[in-house]
Amino acid sequence: MIRGLVIALGRRVKGDVFTIDPALPLTAIVAFSAARAAAALRGLLVRPFLRGGSGIPAFVGARVRLKTRGMIRLGKGATLGDGVLIQGLSRGGVTIGAGTSIGAHSIIMPTSVMRNLGEGCTIGPNSGIGQYSFIGCGGGVTIGRDVIMGQYVSFHTENHLHEDLDRPIIAQGVRRAPVVVEDDCWVGVKATFLSGAHVGRGCIVAAGAVVRGTIPPYSIIGGVPARIIGTRAPGDAVPAELLADGAGGAVSAA
Incomplete structure (x- = not known):
């Protein structure tokens, strides 16, 4: 009875995809449900202060910090x-x-200093960002829907200017460019996205990859810097100009 009730409530929030493993013991279901109820209560408490703050149920964990909540x-x-x-x-x-x-x-x-307001971040529906990830979105980050990412993934949308040898690098400002990860991508643990990277729909990014430039849709990439090592598209060969020594070509730089 409890299992069925939890599934019914979960599907009201997550849709028909929500289910519970039959092997999960009742005690674990109760403990998990209690934790989710506490997160839902915290979500209700912060909801009035968020953008579009009415009628948006969400789950907020313990010790979450939301700054400038109205945005x-x-x-x-x-x-x-x-x-x-x-x-x-x-x-x-x-x-x-x-x-x-x-x-x-x-x-x-998106913003760490008052003198240079950042662009912000948009993450689409039904995506997941792994634990201990960092999204530095001063230059803007857009992540699509149904994107899954491992732990410790990071985004860096700013590069420090350094051309003037008579001034400290810290005083020369930054150059920004947005990072885009389109829908239905799978990103491995500790992948790093650099300023200007654009990853096409359906790509797979290997663990530890450093991504820059433009990645064609349905590519499989890996390495430092990331290179195309395969494709998910049936019958499609990796473009010859992107291959190098048979091991995948360096992705075009931004």
């Missing part, structure tokens, strides 16, 4: 894990799509 939007059923930090202050704010999960102790940071 943060949480979609239906979005989940923020324990210890997440989101700074909403930016030109476009921060939007977390319906059903999307941000892993524990992750950081979304």
Whole structure:
């Protein structure tokens, strides 16, 4: 009875995809449900202060910090894990799509200094960002729907200017370029996205890859810097100009 009730409630938030492993013991179901109820209560408490703050149920973990809440939007059923930090202050704010999960102790940071307002971040529905990830979105980050990412993934949308040898690098400012990860991508643990990277739909990014430039849809990439090592598209060969020594070609730089 309890199992059926939890499934019914879960499907009201997550849709028909929500289910429970039959091997899960009743005690674990009760403990998990209690934790989710506490997160839902915290979501209700912060909801009035968020952008579009009425009628948006979300789950907020313990010790979550939401700064400039009026510029943060949480979609239906979005989940923020324990210890997440989101700074909403930016030109476009921060939007977390319906059903999307941000892993524990992750950081979304569009602006760290008042003198240079950042662009912000948008993450589409039903995506998941692994624990301890960092999204530095001063130059803007857009992540599509149905994207899954491992732990410790990081985004860096700014490069320090360094041409003037008579001034410290720290005093020369930054150059920004947005990072885009399109729908239905799978990103491995500790992948790093550099300023200007654009990953096409349906790509797979190997663990530890350093991604820059433009990646064609359905590519499989890996390495430092990331190179195309295969494709998911049936019958499609990797373009010859992107191959090098049979091991995959360096992706075009931004």
